Amino acid sequence: MPTPEYHARKSPSSAHRWIHCPASIKLSEGIPTTTSPYAEAGRLAHSIAELKARKRFMVLNKRTFNAQLKKLQEDEHYAAEMDGYTDLYVETLEQHAMAFHSAPFIALETSVPVGIFTQELKEDGTPATGTADCIQIAEGVLWITDYKNGAGVPVDADYNPQMMTYALGALAMYALVYGDSIQTIRLTIVQPALHSVSDWEISRAELEEWGREVLTPAAVQADREDPGEPFPGDWCRFCPLKNQCRERANKVLAVEAFGKKLPPLLSDAEVGQALQRAEGLVAWYKDLQDYALQSCLEGKQITGFKAVEGRSSRAWDDLDAAFADIQQHGVAEAILWERKPVTVAALEKALGKKTFIEAAGGHVTVSPGKPTLVSESDKRPGFNAAAQAFNPIN
Structure with missing residues (x-):
């Protein structure tokens, strides 16, 4: 393009x-x-x-x-x-x-x-x-x-x-x-x-x-010179302001006040309200972390936080030479390698969908996914446990 x-x-x-x-x-x-x-x-x-x-x-x-x-x-x-x-x-x-x-x-x-x-x-x-x-x-x-x-x-x-x-x-x-x-x-x-x-x-x-x-x-x-206040929602996902937007922070951090005189346990309706209020919390916190880390790396001060070196990782400088030296010390070659089958998704990605279907499509079974909680606006049909119990797996 x-x-x-x-x-x-x-x-x-x-x-x-x-x-x-x-x-x-x-x-x-x-x-x-x-x-x-x-x-x-x-x-x-x-x-x-x-x-x-x-x-x-x-x-x-x-x-x-x-x-x-x-x-x-x-x-x-x-x-x-x-x-x-x-x-x-x-x-x-x-x-x-x-x-x-x-x-x-x-x-x-x-x-x-x-x-x-x-x-x-x-x-x-x-x-x-x-x-x-x-x-x-x-x-x-x-x-x-x-x-x-x-x-x-x-x-x-x-x-x-x-x-x-x-x-x-x-x-x-x-x-x-x-x-x-x-x-x-x-x-x-x-x-x-x-x-x-x-x-x-x-x-x-x-x-x-x-x-x-x-x-x-x-x-x-x-x-307009004054376009109004920011209005946060699911559209914040790709906004360049998402890390610093005060209105988004206010929405995410707002906690529903249910009052002390109400029953000690939340009703199902109140649970739904609480889930809706906290829906963007995890994504917002991750965006905030990314911004704070980048700011620290640029020499800025984020109160209460600093950037440090993460856990180090080790790797072979020359795999063939390393394994040759190891075997000279009496270590069997079989110990140095792991053999495990590639996953369906990984092989499909490597071969491309068309080639994968032609070569291995007849050997793939599909199991129903684990039930997950989504908002009512999701277009997928609701999970029916009774129907699923009698639904054969193809």
Whole structure:
């Protein structure tokens, strides 16, 4: 995926955050952007996905494709599972194209003018842009598909602000060609690492109403001299202010006062309330630790804490030479090595999903997962112990 020339302050990818917390835009000004191995792996996977999609839908000869793919696979962030992941993405695009009676118009990695709705301009005065992975248009339908490489956070297409902002930008971009003929918007998020393809549909009228009533007002609020107080929530996860935000700290540290005159034991309703109040405590504490450690390493003073050298680790300087010397002292070679089977997940990651299924798929059994507690908003069905007891394992 090509690196965008301009990264919008109110970007579609962070819309979930700044729509709920407009103050985060102004407060985060001047904070340098950071990256991570996960982000770099995501960018690489996007590039592979784009290359495969261009080979499928555009003019790209086999020799050029193989050369470009080989170059991408030599990247330090490449992992074999990316091949299977990106294959699923292209297969999904093919299914979308075949859903139309005639071949749709297709655009890949396209910059769309989201700044029309987020009230943001580039330095040249043109609207800020966001990059949509794939746009398909035919028969009055605008279909946008997005690839997510990560496995840490499940992402749904339902009322997804990033995808809805892309759709608004695409409608504006192609208005001269299609006018008002597009009346249906379909949004899809492909997240292969979680075996997820999330689809959602909304009418053009509803999407444009959301833009007028939700997106643009939040953008205007974010640009005000006083955008209001920060408003913490699950959107804090990727906020650059999450380590220092006072409002987030206040929310996490707040303790529900149940009163002394009430029964000594919490009711089930009160347990639920307490869980909701403390939901972000662990994540917030870890973010605070990361910030404090980095500050100490930079020479700053964090009251009551300091950075120290962690537990040392030992390793062989030359494994072959070390083992040779050890065997000369009468130690048997069998003692020096451990033999254990590779796990299903590790082998699938090493081989790639497609090769793994072909070679070993018939030898894998799936056991039901251990029950876990989640919020009611989670889309998975509730655990039914009675039904599970009579459910055979395949």
